[in-house]
Amino acid sequence: MSTYRYATFEVAGQLFGLEVGEVQEVLAFSEYTPVPLAPGHVGGLFNLRGQVIAALDLRVRLGEPRVDRAGPAMNVIVRTDEESVSLLVDRIGDVVELDDTAAEPVPDTLSGPARELITAAYPLADRLMLALDARAAVRGEAA
Amino acid sequence: MEDFDDVVQEFLVESYENLDQLDQDLVALERDPTARDRLASVFRTIHTIKGTSGFLAFAKLEQVTHAGESLLARLRDGAQVLDRRGADVLLRVVDIVRALLAQIERDGQEGEMDIRSVIVEVEACITGEGAPAPLPAADSAAKAESKSETEPAKSEASAPAETPAEPVADAPAAVDTPAAAPTADAAKTADAAPMEEPASRRGVADTSVRVDVELLDKLMRLVGELVLTRNQMVRATEHNGDHTLSRAAQRLNIITSELQEGVMKTRMQPISHLWSKLPRVVRDLSNSLGRQVRLELEGAETELDRSLLEAVKDPLTHLVRNAVDHGLEAPEDRVKAGKPAEGTLTLRAYHEHGHVVVEVADDGKGVDPKLIGATAVKRGLLTETQVAAMDPDDVLRLVFRPGFSTAAKVSNVSGRGVGMDVVRTNLEAIGGAVDLRSVVGKGTTWRLTIPLTLAIVQALIVESGGERYVLPQMSVRELVSVEGQTSARIEYVSGAPVCRLRGRLLPLVRLNEALGGPAERPEENGEAIYIAVLNGEGHEFGLVVDRVLTTEEVVVKPLASHLKDVGCYAGATILGDGRVSLILDVLALARNAHLGSAERAAAAAAALAEAAAALRGESRDRLLVTRVSDRRVAIPLSMVTRLEEFPVTAIERVGSREVVQYRGAILPLLRLSGLLGSWSEDVSDTVPAVVYSSGGHSVALAVDGILDIVDDTAPHGPADGDGLSGSTVIDDKVTELLDMRRAIMAADPDFDLPEYETPDYLVEAS
Numbered sequence: 015m016s017t018y019r020y021a022t023f024e025v026a027g028q029l030f031g032l033e034v035g036e037v038q039e040v041l042a043f044s045e046y047t048p049v050p051l052a053p054g055h056v057g058g059l060f061n062l063r064g065q066v067i068a069a070l071d072l073r074v075r076l077g078e079p080r081v082d083r084a085g086p087a088m089n090v091i092v093r094t095d096e097e098s099v100s101l102l103v104d105r106i107g108d109v110v111e112l113d114d115t116a117a118e119p120v121p122d123t124l125s126g127p128a129r130e131l132i133t134a135a136y137p138l139a140d141r142l143m144l145a146l147d148a149r150a151a152v153r154g155e156a157a
Numbered sequence: 158m159e160d161f162d163d164v165v166q167e168f169l170v171e172s173y174e175n176l177d178q179l180d181q182d183l184v185a186l187e188r189d190p191t192a193r194d195r196l197a198s199v200f201r202t203i204h205t206i207k208g209t210s211g212f213l214a215f216a217k218l219e220q221v222t223h224a225g226e227s228l229l230a231r232l233r234d235g236a237q238v239l240d241r242r243g244a245d246v247l248l249r250v251v252d253i254v255r256a257l258l259a260q261i262e263r264d265g266q267e268g269e270m271d272i273r274s275v276i277v278e279v280e281a282c283i284t285g286e287g288a289p290a291p292l293p294a295a296d297s298a299a300k301a302e303s304k305s306e307t308e309p310a311k312s313e314a315s316a317p318a319e320t321p322a323e324p325v326a327d328a329p330a331a332v333d334t335p336a337a338a339p340t341a342d343a344a345k346t347a348d349a350a351p352m353e354e355p356a357s358r359r360g361v362a363d364t365s366v367r368v369d370v371e372l373l374d375k376l377m378r379l380v381g382e383l384v385l386t387r388n389q390m391v392r393a394t395e396h397n398g399d400h401t402l403s404r405a406a407q408r409l410n411i412i413t414s415e416l417q418e419g420v421m422k423t424r425m426q427p428i429s430h431l432w433s434k435l436p437r438v439v440r441d442l443s444n445s446l447g448r449q450v451r452l453e454l455e456g457a458e459t460e461l462d463r464s465l466l467e468a469v470k471d472p473l474t475h476l477v478r479n480a481v482d483h484g485l486e487a488p489e490d491r492v493k494a495g496k497p498a499e500g501t502l503t504l505r506a507y508h509e510h511g512h513v514v515v516e517v518a519d520d521g522k523g524v525d526p527k528l529i530g531a532t533a534v535k536r537g538l539l540t541e542t543q544v545a546a547m548d549p550d551d552v553l554r555l556v557f558r559p560g561f562s563t564a565a566k567v568s569n570v571s572g573r574g575v576g577m578d579v580v581r582t583n584l585e586a587i588g589g590a591v592d593l594r595s596v597v598g599k600g601t602t603w604r605l606t607i608p609l610t611l612a613i614v615q616a617l618i619v620e621s622g623g624e625r626y627v628l629p630q631m632s633v634r635e636l637v638s639v640e641g642q643t644s645a646r647i648e649y650v651s652g653a654p655v656c657r658l659r660g661r662l663l664p665l666v667r668l669n670e671a672l673g674g675p676a677e678r679p680e681e682n683g684e685a686i687y688i689a690v691l692n693g694e695g696h697e698f699g700l701v702v703d704r705v706l707t708t709e710e711v712v713v714k715p716l717a718s719h720l721k722d723v724g725c726y727a728g729a730t731i732l733g734d735g736r737v738s739l740i741l742d743v744l745a746l747a748r749n750a751h752l753g754s755a756e757r758a759a760a761a762a763a764a765l766a767e768a769a770a771a772l773r774g775e776s777r778d779r780l781l782v783t784r785v786s787d788r789r790v791a792i793p794l795s796m797v798t799r800l801e802e803f804p805v806t807a808i809e810r811v812g813s814r815e816v817v818q819y820r821g822a823i824l825p826l827l828r829l830s831g832l833l834g835s836w837s838e839d840v841s842d843t844v845p846a847v848v849y850s851s852g853g854h855s856v857a858l859a860v861d862g863i864l865d866i867v868d869d870t871a872p873h874g875p876a877d878g879d880g881l882s883g884s885t886v887i888d889d890k891v892t893e894l895l896d897m898r899r900a901i902m903a904a905d906p907d908f909d910l911p912e913y914e915t916p917d918y919l920v921e922a923s
Contacts, residue, residue, distance in 0.1 A: 045736065047624065047729075049726075050673050050674065051673050065714075066714040066729040066737050068719050097717060097718065
């Protein structure tokens with residue numbers, strides 16, 4: 015039995031979590047350079063201390079319609095082997111410590127593009143947290 | 158000889174490094190004699206030095222390392238275990254090797270160094286004989302050299318039984334004293350020599366360091382970041398009244414530039430690395446084809462980023478092979494043409510405003526644009542009218558189109574039509590360009606323009622749809638402003654936007670639309686727009702943008718993997734204000750624009766050709782009217798490349814001629830008033846000039862004013878004076894017609910004025 019720490023955030027009213035080890039940092043950013051002709055889930059590019067980071071709109075990635083974010087959007091920056099990619103989320107939550115025995119299989123009712131991004135579901139005290147597969151989430155295929 | 162020295166230098170540097178590693182390995186091995194990988198590494202090192210020294214004929218070095226290797230082979234094979242004595246002997250071998258290397262470094266010779274004693278020691282160690290205590294330690298260097306090989310063997314034989322019984326356990330104690338002595342002794346021999354010339358010159362190992370390419374790449378990246386930060390800093394202080402800060406920014410600016418240059422230099426290698434293989438290529442090829450070729454290399458010391466060097470290797474080799482195969486004629490044909498039987502192939506490398514230019518020039522038969530045009534028609538690439546409407550230089554450039562080959566017969570050398578377009582693609586992939594100039598019967602020059610580095614590019618920043626985009630300066634030929642009722646206007650041929658540019662029809666791509674934006678025609682509302690004339694895939698096309706902002710040095714950042722498939726972008730960068738901007742992939746834009754609708758493109762092409770042909774005829778009949786003192790002088794518009802105004806202060810003198818510096822080249826300037834025998838009394842700060850360019854050469858004809866562009870409809874009268882070809886009446890005023898050919902030759906007698914640019918050719922072609 016081992017415990018995992020998850021950074022949680024909210025997208026379209028649903029709570030998601032990423033293992034903290036996979037999260038490079040979380041920050042708010044307001045200016046994005048649009049990328050014409052890019053897949054719909056690409057929210058834009060921004061400058062993170064001299065690195066060009068692509069921001070992926072997790073809403074669109076999960077099959078939700080795109081919304082215009084007024085003001086700064088929250089970025090969860092995920093580090094993969096090759097590059098850092100940002101996931102645009104609606105709200106940042108707490109870091110929670112979870113026991114891996116608490117994990118439940120992904121509900122069968124979950125369908126659509128979200129299905130392949132979720133590895134497990136954790137019932138928290140007041141709501142359900144879906145554990146995201148960081149690699150799948152930042153992978154290039156259009157949702 | 159120089160090459161040989163290079164080889165020796167390299168050998169020395171490499172060996173020194175390996176020896177340092179050897180010392181460590183041996184000491185570690187002594188502690189843990191079973192470490193097979195270390196043993197293998199030691200063996201490899203000694204073996205390498207032995208092999209190279211044999212090749213370079215350093216006999217002593219070879220003998221010493223050979224002895225060491227024999228012992229190591231036994232250790233490696235498990236026939237013997239490394240004990241302290243063995244380690245001592247091996248370390249001594251290392252010391253002797255180092256001493257020999259130092260000697261070689263000083264005077265290129267091995268000198269009179271004693272190696273006998275150490276070899277004897279090694280042999281004794283191998284046979285497991287008792288420590289030949291007195292021999293190596295007591296022997297002076299001179300004596301050992303003179304001794305015969307049999308003597309040490311004898312002396313070993315005399316004292317065999319003492320140690321071998323328990324070699325492993327007892328060895329350390331047994332050899333304690335003798336071992337210490339030889340080591341010290343060897344150290345002395347090794348040290349003595351270098352001491353003689355203290356600090357007279359630094360050794361190779363001190364002046365050069367091997368650095369991991371990855372580290373260099375990292376430095377390059379960091380410098381890239383610094384350049385960006387510098388740009389932001391400079392911009393921020395521009396409008397800031399703080400003098401201290403401005404000065405600091407100024408210094409930062411300078412230091413960053415120097416640092417950038419320095420780091421770039423660390424990655425530079427002379428182009429001779431590439432060229433060294435060419436003499437052989439040319440020799441073999443010319444032998445097999447029955448050509449006589451003299452290869453001349455100029456500027457072999459010109460340096461290029463190593464990654465770029467690698468990228469131009471194949472294109473360059475291809476061009477050289479092509480020149481030998483197709484460019485140069487067979488000796489008998491050359492003699493018939495009045496040329497020496499031996500052809501000359503010249504490779505020239507030099508720097509030219511921030512780029513490296515490599516030219517491959519032959520003095521062969523040249524490329525005939527008529528032949529190229531005919532082949533293009535035969536291959537179905539273009540129609541005859543299209544070819545006729547093209548500029549001869551552009552006709553030549555057809556060879557860079559995919560699937561184009563003019564070789565009458567396909568040989569195994571070149572001429573399968575997979576050559577020149579690959580050359581072009583390779584060059585464009587690294588932000589370079591390739592062009593050619595050719596004079597029929599005289600020869601062909603291929604010109605490769607290569608950026609100094611991949612990481613930082615000179616860029617033009619443009620705006621479209623409210624966003625900024627970056628165009629590599631390399632692909633931008635010129636900028637045209639379209640505003641109100643200027644001569645440049647966007648027209649539509651079968652719905653495809655085109656622009657008339659000096660008598661040619663330039664297909665246009667609206668950046669906004671190419672990037673999926675709405676179709677807008679802001680110019681129809683009287684708004685100013687700009688056309689960046691770009692060069693992609695051998696075609697020229699105009700990219701319509703809203704605004705042209707500035708030029709800036711930008712650092713190319715790779716695209717996130719999500720965006721690679723989009724295909725319009727070559728990368729991203731961070732501009733001076735910190736915002737991310739996309740670098741446009743000019744080739745992809747050109748390609749996408751043509752893919753848009755195949756049928757429409759085909760229809761447009763046909764219409765375009767017609768229109769262009771008509772236009773060509775029309776432009777022949779258009780005249781640029783200029784004022785030369787109090788006379789009106791007309792110049793055929795087809796012979797005008799550009800109109801410029803040069804400040805009087807920019808006009809300099811070379812001998813009796815006047816010149817101006819123009820786009821990094823020296824442009825001969827001829828005052829038409831002088832040619833026509835008038836006296837110009839105009840005193841103004843600027844001089845209007847008509848620039849004519851062909852095949853990379855330009856001349857400027859200075860006039861006193863540009864008056865008008867008119868249709869040449871009136872009949873021509875006879876010429877009345879030198880430098881004129883006739884006269885006519887324009888706007889009720891007598892206007893003289895300039896003999897353009899005459900004027901160009903007067904400005905630059907060396908100007909290669911192509912035959913086919915005379916009106917006769919036009920008549921013939923159309």
